[in-house]
Amino acid sequence: MSSVFGGGAPDVIVIGAGIHGCSTALHCAKRGLKVVVIEKDHAGRHSSGVNAGGVRQLARHVAEIPLSAYSMELWHRIEDLVDDDCGFTSDGQVLVAEDEAEYDSFRARVAELNSLGFSHEELIDARELRRLVPAVAESCPGGIVSRRDGAALPFKTTQAFRRKAEILGVRFCEGVRVTGIQAEGSSWMVSTDAGAIRAANVVNAAGAWADRTAADLGEPVPLEVIAPMLMITARVEHFIKPVVILRSRKLSFKQFSNGTVLIGGGYLGRALRDQNITVLDWAKLAENAKTVWDLFPIMRGAAIVRAWAGIEGRMPDDLPVFGKSRIHKGIFHQFGFSAHGFQLGPGAGAVMAELIATGNTNTPINGLGIERFTA
Amino acid sequence: MKTIKDVASLSECYDLLIIGAGPAGMVAAATGAEQGLSTLLIDENPAPGGQIYRGITTTPVAAKETLGADYWRGTDLVHALTASDAVYAPETTVWSVGPAAEGTSDPGRMEVGVSVGGAARLIQARQVIAATGALERPFPIPGWTLPGVMTAGGAQIALKTSGLVPDGRVVVAGSGPLLYLLTAQLRAAGATISVMLDTTPLENWGRAIRHASDFLRSPYLGKGLKLLLGAERGMRIVRGVTAISANGDSQVKSVRFRHGSKEEELPCDVLLLHQGVVPNINLANAVGCALDWDEDQLTWVPQTDDWYETSVKGFAIAGDGAGIGGAESAALRGRIAALGAGHRLGRLSANDRDQRAAPVRAELMRASRGRRFLDVLYRPAKAFRIPKADDTIVCRCEEVTAGKLRETVALGVTGPNQMKSFLRCGMGPCQGRLCGLTVTELIADARGVPPTEVGGYRLRPPIKPITLGELAALPKTPAAIKAVER
Numbered sequence: 001m002s003s004v005f006g007g008g009a010p011d012v013i014v015i016g017a018g019i020h021g022c023s024t025a026l027h028c029a030k031r032g033l034k035v036v037v038i039e040k041d042h043a044g045r046h047s048s049g050v051n052a053g054g055v056r057q058l059a060r061h062v063a064e065i066p067l068s069a070y071s072m073e074l075w076h077r078i079e080d081l082v083d084d085d086c087g088f089t090s091d092g093q094v095l096v097a098e099d100e101a102e103y104d105s106f107r108a109r110v111a112e113l114n115s116l117g118f119s120h121e122e123l124i125d126a127r128e129l130r131r132l133v134p135a136v137a138e139s140c141p142g143g144i145v146s147r148r149d150g151a152a153l154p155f156k157t158t159q160a161f162r163r164k165a166e167i168l169g170v171r172f173c174e175g176v177r178v179t180g181i182q183a184e185g186s187s188w189m190v191s192t193d194a195g196a197i198r199a200a201n202v203v204n205a206a207g208a209w210a211d212r213t214a215a216d217l218g219e220p221v222p223l224e225v226i227a228p229m230l231m232i233t234a235r236v237e238h239f240i241k242p243v244v245i246l247r248s249r250k251l252s253f254k255q256f257s258n259g260t261v262l263i264g265g266g267y268l269g270r271a272l273r274d275q276n277i278t279v280l281d282w283a284k285l286a287e288n289a290k291t292v293w294d295l296f297p298i299m300r301g302a303a304i305v306r307a308w309a310g311i312e313g314r315m316p317d318d319l320p321v322f323g324k325s326r327i328h329k330g331i332f333h334q335f336g337f338s339a340h341g342f343q344l345g346p347g348a349g350a351v352m353a354e355l356i357a358t359g360n361t362n363t364p365i366n367g368l369g370i371e372r373f374t375a
Numbered sequence: 376m377k378t379i380k381d382v383a384s385l386s387e388c389y390d391l392l393i394i395g396a397g398p399a400g401m402v403a404a405a406t407g408a409e410q411g412l413s414t415l416l417i418d419e420n421p422a423p424g425g426q427i428y429r430g431i432t433t434t435p436v437a438a439k440e441t442l443g444a445d446y447w448r449g450t451d452l453v454h455a456l457t458a459s460d461a462v463y464a465p466e467t468t469v470w471s472v473g474p475a476a477e478g479t480s481d482p483g484r485m486e487v488g489v490s491v492g493g494a495a496r497l498i499q500a501r502q503v504i505a506a507t508g509a510l511e512r513p514f515p516i517p518g519w520t521l522p523g524v525m526t527a528g529g530a531q532i533a534l535k536t537s538g539l540v541p542d543g544r545v546v547v548a549g550s551g552p553l554l555y556l557l558t559a560q561l562r563a564a565g566a567t568i569s570v571m572l573d574t575t576p577l578e579n580w581g582r583a584i585r586h587a588s589d590f591l592r593s594p595y596l597g598k599g600l601k602l603l604l605g606a607e608r609g610m611r612i613v614r615g616v617t618a619i620s621a622n623g624d625s626q627v628k629s630v631r632f633r634h635g636s637k638e639e640e641l642p643c644d645v646l647l648l649h650q651g652v653v654p655n656i657n658l659a660n661a662v663g664c665a666l667d668w669d670e671d672q673l674t675w676v677p678q679t680d681d682w683y684e685t686s687v688k689g690f691a692i693a694g695d696g697a698g699i700g701g702a703e704s705a706a707l708r709g710r711i712a713a714l715g716a717g718h719r720l721g722r723l724s725a726n727d728r729d730q731r732a733a734p735v736r737a738e739l740m741r742a743s744r745g746r747r748f749l750d751v752l753y754r755p756a757k758a759f760r761i762p763k764a765d766d767t768i769v770c771r772c773e774e775v776t777a778g779k780l781r782e783t784v785a786l787g788v789t790g791p792n793q794m795k796s797f798l799r800c801g802m803g804p805c806q807g808r809l810c811g812l813t814v815t816e817l818i819a820d821a822r823g824v825p826p827t828e829v830g831g832y833r834l835r836p837p838i839k840p841i842t843l844g845e846l847a848a849l850p851k852t853p854a855a856i857k858a859v860e861r
Contacts, residue, residue: 042789042793049796153796154796155793155796155797156796156797159788159793159796159797163786163787233843234803234804234840258799263843277663279473279474280471280473280836281476282471282486282488282497282846282849283497283849283851285846286846286847286848286849289843289844289846289847289849290847292843292847293843293844293847299843300842300843300844300847301842301843301844302842302843303804303840303841303842303843304837304840304841304842304843304846305804305806305837305840306802306806306835306836306837307835307836307837308835
């Protein structure tokens with residue numbers, strides 16, 4: 001049982017070194033637990049490393065808001081947590097209404113959030129919208145802003161969590177693939193292509209591959225493997241600070257301090273998860289470009305220099321699977337973040353570590369459990 | 376040959392699509408058309424020829440001896456292309472090649488994004504041959520980003536296309552047969568080149584001599600001797616140069632160099648650098664072809680079979696893009712690749728294909744003779760591939776230095792793709808097409824592991840930038856329109 005996993009039996013095995021696996025490992029280590037992380041590629045290889053880097057509380061499903069709020073507190077002192085600024089900047093995120101009907105629905109949304117006690121989303125009129133996003137098309141009547149939101153550099157962030165976790169004693173086994181998992185007495189035996197390892201607790205943070213581990217455990221879930229596409233432009237003159245998103249048409253839009261502009265919105269390419277590759281769908285990227293063309297005329301001549309996609313797992317209700325296994329003691333799930341899990345990483349890791357160490361958490365996570373699929 | 380000037384005139388699908396109209400591409404196109412395949416040849420330049428025969432139908436350099444007999448041999452290839460039924464799309468870029476949507480009848484079918492005159496379109500091809508040639512190996516020395524310092528290949532392009540010759544005191548530096556050829560061409564065209572700094576490592580001779588017998592029987596021998604003898608006339612050649620830097624504030628003013636134990640500094644207005652060419656694998660990389668590290672040529676080379684098909688079905692690479700072999704070899708490999716594609720399309724039986732290819736392969740064997748000697752002899756020195764000085768720039772677009780890269784390796788960053796996220800190297804307008812080799816070798820050197828373990832940048836489309844406006848205006852493909860109608 002020594003070999004690639006290093007010496008000593010761990011308390012926790014984390015499967016998957018994305019932002020979630022790395023964060024959970026780090027927070028477990030802070031609680032004094034011994035952790036081994038098993039990753040089939042390298043940390044941040046898939047969606048954690050290549051996503052849009054949005055750090056967003058804006059426009060989230062109510063079930064996720066507590067986890068997201070907890071995470072946001074950690075983001076604003078991320079350097080204390082991982083000794084790295086993770087490229088985090090906080091210039092807000094703005095959800096733009098494209099017409100009056102949409103603006104009315106935004107008004108209703110903010111009122112509902114307020115009644116639930118959440119105040120991070122703020123309705124703004126056309127004037128404030130223009131002040132925050134001067135280049136936006138004249139026709140947009142207003143929007144919602146979440147002022148503490150922002151963006152970070154995803155790969156840098158995931159690596160920072162990994163590095164800090166390692167400093168705190170977590171062992172990372174990269175290039176090692178989990179092949180199965182079985183109960184053995186009161187603990188779990190995780191088999192890999194580099195041998196087997198045992199621990200009392202196992203966290204399934206395997207992203208787009210997590211359904212396989214869940215199925216092995218008798219908890220099959222309807223996870224869809226998706227490949228959200230992104231593209232980035234060459235430098236253009238600086239014209240926008242906050243991240244801008246749309247709802248009816250798909251768009252997320254961010255300009256970096258160096259002038260390059262990241263364009264996304266969740267258009268999907270094809271994911272071939274067994275080959276670790278994605279295939280872009282240019283017809284859909286053209287739609288994505290058309291939205292930018294309409295909303296930001298200033299961008300029409302910008303050169304697209306790169307387009308890519310990451311491999312991600314999506315649940316049918318677009319909510320993550322987060323919490324204890326429904327049937328097994330010592331098994332925890334943390335996957336299916338459905339293309340909006342990056343911001344949740346720091347907080348979700350802290351809550352997961354709390355669950356593992358104490359059996360409970362004060363952060364409401366009801367509505368996110370695996371039982372909604374397997375019960 | 377039919378020439379196309381706008382995207383609307385392109386067909387929805389071609390049997391064979393060839394990218395690049397150098398020797399390999401021109402011959403592949405003629406060979407494809409000769410088999411009755413609907414063949415499209417796409418090229419970025421306004422006229423065929425590629426780099427080696429660049430401007431062959433348009434060059435203002437009329438005196439035949441300036442560019443030399445080897446250059447004018449390209450005329451035959453252009454004639455064969457012009458006489459064929461291939462469709463030729465000049466001034467056209469290919470910005471994406473990927474598998475066509477699932478559900479089409481032939482599995483190797485590709486979707487190709489093309490752009491002409493500011494308008495983009497997606498078309499399909501049943502087989503693709505990339506004949507994207509070679510590019511000059513990066514030559515990162517202190518001061519190489521100063522105005523006045525350029526690649527010798529760049530100077531040659533200016534000469535072939537516009538008859539331009541660099542002004543003032545010109546110093547050429549580097550290694551390899553092309554350096555001598557370019558120098559001879561520029562001098563014949565009237566450039567004042569007073570000094571050549573030859574960086575070929577003297578110890579390479581010992582290793583190369585083992586491969587000399589083939590070289591002595593090859594056509595390279597005669598050409599090489601002629602160039603060497605010519606170079607000795609009226610020009611100082613400094614051999615065994617082990618360090619070079621370009622100096623100046625806003626413009627190169629002097630070049631400093633070391634040979635043996637001596638340091639010298641010479642005033643200069645133009646410094647031309649060249650240390651050989653490497654396969655241009657940018658397209659192959661973005662398409663996802665498996666690449667191998669070639670320790671002799673110190674570069675990535677795509678894996679190909681006997682017909683130059685890569686690990687990606689339906690996607691072949693002909694010419695220098697599949698390994699440096701020179702113009703003559705490229706043309707022959709273009710023919711073999713097109714015969715292979717014809718067979719995969721069911722146009723030629725295996726027997727027919729093999730018979731037609733047999734004499735071409737024999738020629739190829741002859742044309743490749745002596746190549747190994749040149750590879751070993753002109754293998755560039757480490758000092759000119761992996762900059763020692765920490766402040767030497769490696770990634771020109773994002774101004775990332777060698778020192779910064781080494782520091783970041785020490786943080787635990789193990790490969791070029793992770794490095795991008797930390798330093799933005801390879802993320803500027805050129806997307807790592809120019810610094811890729813240097814970054815791979817530098818990381819490998821700093822980690823003390825072979826380049827294969829480090830890997831290269833994973834390049835992503837668009838292979839050439841397209842504007843947001845072009846992409847937004849992309850016409851709907853018939854398949855997409857049908858999908859909506861259903």
